[in-house]
Amino acid sequence: MTPVRLFGYTDRISVKPGEAIQFYVSAEGTETAEAQLVRLIHGDQNPAGPGFVEQEVACTANGTWRVERQFTQVGSFLEVDDPEGRLAFADSFTLFAFIHPTWPASGKRQTIIGRWDGDRKQGYGIGLDEKGCLQFWIGRGEETVERLAADVPLQVQMWYFVAATFDARTRQATLYQVGVGNRYNGLLGKVALVDYDSHTSAIFRSKPGNLASTPFLMAGSRGRDAQQRACASELYWGKIDRCGAFDQPLQPAELDTIRSGLVPAMENLVAFWDTSAGYTDRGIGDLVVDVGWHKLNARGYNRPVRGQTGWNWNGFTDCFRLAPHEFGGIEFHADALTDCNWTSTRVVTLPRGLKSGCYAMRLRSGSGTRLSEEHVVFFVRPEKPQARIAFLFPTLTYLAFANERLSFDHPEREALTGQPAVLSDIDIEMYMRADFGLSTYDMHADGSGVCYSSYHRPIMNMRPKYRTPSFDVASGLAADLSIIAWLDQSDFDYEVLTDEDLHRDGSAALSPYACVISGTRPEYYTERMLDATEDYIAGGGRYIYAGGNGFNATAGVRDGEPWIVECRRRDDGYKPWISRYGEHYMATDGMRGGPWKVLGRATQKLVGIGLSSSGGGRSEPYRRMPDSYHRTVSWITKGVDGEIIGDFGLANNGAAGLALDYYDRALGTPPHTRIIASSGGHTDSYVVNQQLVLYSYLGLYGSYDWRVHADMTYFTAPHGGAVFACGSVAFAQSLPVNNFRNNSSCVLANVVEAFVRAGRLPGFAWVNEEKQWA
Numbered sequence: 001m002t003p004v005r006l007f008g009y010t011d012r013i014s015v016k017p018g019e020a021i022q023f024y025v026s027a028e029g030t031e032t033a034e035a036q037l038v039r040l041i042h043g044d045q046n047p048a049g050p051g052f053v054e055q056e057v058a059c060t061a062n063g064t065w066r067v068e069r070q071f072t073q074v075g076s077f078l079e080v081d082d083p084e085g086r087l088a089f090a091d092s093f094t095l096f097a098f099i100h101p102t103w104p105a106s107g108k109r110q111t112i113i114g115r116w117d118g119d120r121k122q123g124y125g126i127g128l129d130e131k132g133c134l135q136f137w138i139g140r141g142e143e144t145v146e147r148l149a150a151d152v153p154l155q156v157q158m159w160y161f162v163a164a165t166f167d168a169r170t171r172q173a174t175l176y177q178v179g180v181g182n183r184y185n186g187l188l189g190k191v192a193l194v195d196y197d198s199h200t201s202a203i204f205r206s207k208p209g210n211l212a213s214t215p216f217l218m219a220g221s222r223g224r225d226a227q228q229r230a231c232a233s234e235l236y237w238g239k240i241d242r243c244g245a246f247d248q249p250l251q252p253a254e255l256d257t258i259r260s261g262l263v264p265a266m267e268n269l270v271a272f273w274d275t276s277a278g279y280t281d282r283g284i285g286d287l288v289v290d291v292g293w294h295k296l297n298a299r300g301y302n303r304p305v306r307g308q309t310g311w312n313w314n315g316f317t318d319c320f321r322l323a324p325h326e327f328g329g330i331e332f333h334a335d336a337l338t339d340c341n342w343t344s345t346r347v348v349t350l351p352r353g354l355k356s357g358c359y360a361m362r363l364r365s366g367s368g369t370r371l372s373e374e375h376v377v378f379f380v381r382p383e384k385p386q387a388r389i390a391f392l393f394p395t396l397t398y399l400a401f402a403n404e405r406l407s408f409d410h411p412e413r414e415a416l417t418g419q420p421a422v423l424s425d426i427d428i429e430m431y432m433r434a435d436f437g438l439s440t441y442d443m444h445a446d447g448s449g450v451c452y453s454s455y456h457r458p459i460m461n462m463r464p465k466y467r468t469p470s471f472d473v474a475s476g477l478a479a480d481l482s483i484i485a486w487l488d489q490s491d492f493d494y495e496v497l498t499d500e501d502l503h504r505d506g507s508a509a510l511s512p513y514a515c516v517i518s519g520t521r522p523e524y525y526t527e528r529m530l531d532a533t534e535d536y537i538a539g540g541g542r543y544i545y546a547g548g549n550g551f552n553a554t555a556g557v558r559d560g561e562p563w564i565v566e567c568r569r570r571d572d573g574y575k576p577w578i579s580r581y582g583e584h585y586m587a588t589d590g591m592r593g594g595p596w597k598v599l600g601r602a603t604q605k606l607v608g609i610g611l612s613s614s615g616g617g618r619s620e621p622y623r624r625m626p627d628s629y630h631r632t633v634s635w636i637t638k639g640v641d642g643e644i645i646g647d648f649g650l651a652n653n654g655a656a657g658l659a660l661d662y663y664d665r666a667l668g669t670p671p672h673t674r675i676i677a678s679s680g681g682h683t684d685s686y687v688v689n690q691q692l693v694l695y696s697y698l699g700l701y702g703s704y705d706w707r708v709h710a711d712m713t714y715f716t717a718p719h720g721g722a723v724f725a726c727g728s729v730a731f732a733q734s735l736p737v738n739n740f741r742n743n744s745s746c747v748l749a750n751v752v753e754a755f756v757r758a759g760r761l762p763g764f765a766w767v768n769e770e771k772q773w774a
Helices: 252-259 395-400 413-417 425-432 477-489 499-505 527-538 603-607 743-756 764-771
Strands: 005-010 020-028 032-042 053-056 063-066 077-080 093-101 110-117 122-128 134-140 146-149 160-167 172-179 198-203 221-224 230-233 238-246 269-274 287-290 298-301 305-308 329-332 346-349 357-365 372-380 389-393 452-454 494-498 515-517 542-545 564-566 609-614 622-624 659-663 674-679 711-716 722-725
Touching (some): 005 357, 020 357, 020 372, 032 372, 032 477, 093 122, 093 252, 110 238, 122 160, 134 160, 146 172, 160 252, 172 252, 357 477, 372 494, 389 477, 389 499, 395 452, 395 499, 395 564, 494 499, 499 527, 515 743, 527 542, 527 603, 542 743, 603 609, 722 743
Parallel strands (some): 005 372, 389 515, 515 542, 542 722
Antiparallel strands (some): 005 020, 020 346, 032 357, 077 298, 093 238, 110 122, 122 134, 160 172, 172 198, 221 230, 238 269, 238 329, 269 287, 287 298, 305 329, 452 564, 622 674, 711 722
């Protein structure tokens, strides 16, 4: 009997009351699911806190839903718009391309370009066989497919010019493979004794057949799934640079001309896809332009990676913006996924008057041990802002980590966290589900880093109750709900926003609120989001940075497609993988990938503190610092007995843990910032942030290096603004302990009450003293 499983996602994650939202659900082992709209209040099931808390909400969509199993097309490729069938060659033709395979001997057939239906065995294509040899083939729908293979295998991560010709008059087929590596563009140098070139030919018995329904694809071919639904198969691993097709067989000298980089002659040219066309300083779209007569443009599926170095990259420039003609590489992966493209299961119009908050459509099917439950999460922002507090869910960070597999595929993970991973059934299932895609912390099967993530797919770790296996604590959404539960418990009137809202609306999203509270790890920020936050604070806004490792990494989001985030990684800072040199700039918006600090925007400049270290295992408390007794800020610790704050918590029994931020004037901490409290005594599983280190040496650990600690800070900003920063990812999870009655809650309540109150902040009478500090 098929186990009952339910999975879902929505078309958008930020909606208003009264708006419609589409749900996409796939079911296994059942044809129905019971749907119930719920508001999510607390997500951490640690018994030291209130446990999982949700509130059922009346909605016309509650009840039984018909559900079905849905198909997901995994893998990136390009499909050519060829309505007149100009590429349905029935006689002579030539195909050519520059290619850079990243997994040639994958054990599976791969198609580089062609109009090929592998199930019907009709059409033609040029690609790779199971052992990584270039191959050209044609078929007419009969059992035997005629193939011509190169006699030299393709080398991984090396550039080649490849071409295939077919002369219908003589039936002669030729296959042409020439290495075009230079000193910079490939894995191997001139010293490697490797054969790259191959020229073979054969006489075929027939001409290719053509089905009207077969599309011309790059990096894949037409296939069918188990239910005989059309899909892309024989997917290609690697980069393709400029490629094209002629309706005649070119001679070797003509192919050599194209290989030299000259634009092909237009006569008899059916299509020439200039993969470097259409670049702008602010990004590259998914449309690959045919610069030939017929404009047979190609559109990307599952977002092929653009802005990659091309066959002619000479190493002098490291960004596609400076020399776009050298960055024509488009990279494809057979396990890429940015959109499941499922059929909509239900369109739900949300009730009017719905309280702003985090919601989910809870789906259940089965019973007893066969019960399956899914929370399809989304966020409801207000119709019109009215509260004085906004909580900002860090949804871009959720996307960056979406379905991450670090505990499985990164052998150094346990050394980094200082503890073995604690795996749940959800973690194992998430790892096994190739059809739900990867996170930007993972690598594709060919070893390339994943730079795109999306919420148009089920995200199994963006759910309440989720515990990250590496640290065995609640993280992401489940951890951020501790702040929501605290706001509810404290009777503060608040509304919620998401990173998507902040990126779309800029500072206008924040300006209605007197006080904005961040999530526990607001790590990934676009330039627009960072600018908006800085402008909000400088304009008199009051900001509570309720986490750690915030505002640290660049992220790219394309206008009109908020469900996809792009992350590129450089060799500075923590990184699960590194972009190849020359491929550090985001195709989405042209920004450099990696830490904001390298671009002159250290987190300290924005909120006073920035990442000092991270680790796992035991968390620590804060100890009050002398500044906390100063008359400008003593109100923050009002009601706190003694020196220690947060010697408890749902994240490893302390308020300072997981990722720690510290005060550093050299990185831009405002001069008048007060240190309210600091942590110390962290274990050696905490290591100094690599961005702060010039050399690696013994002693960069918790028990040795002074930088391994968290600072809780406060400073005032222009026009009555202010920033209170907690300095730790684990801080929020100390709030629920003892039913929210603890000194962490006390400190945060003091700050929130002061920030939402109209007029000047407590301690204002002495602020002028601070301005004189150097």
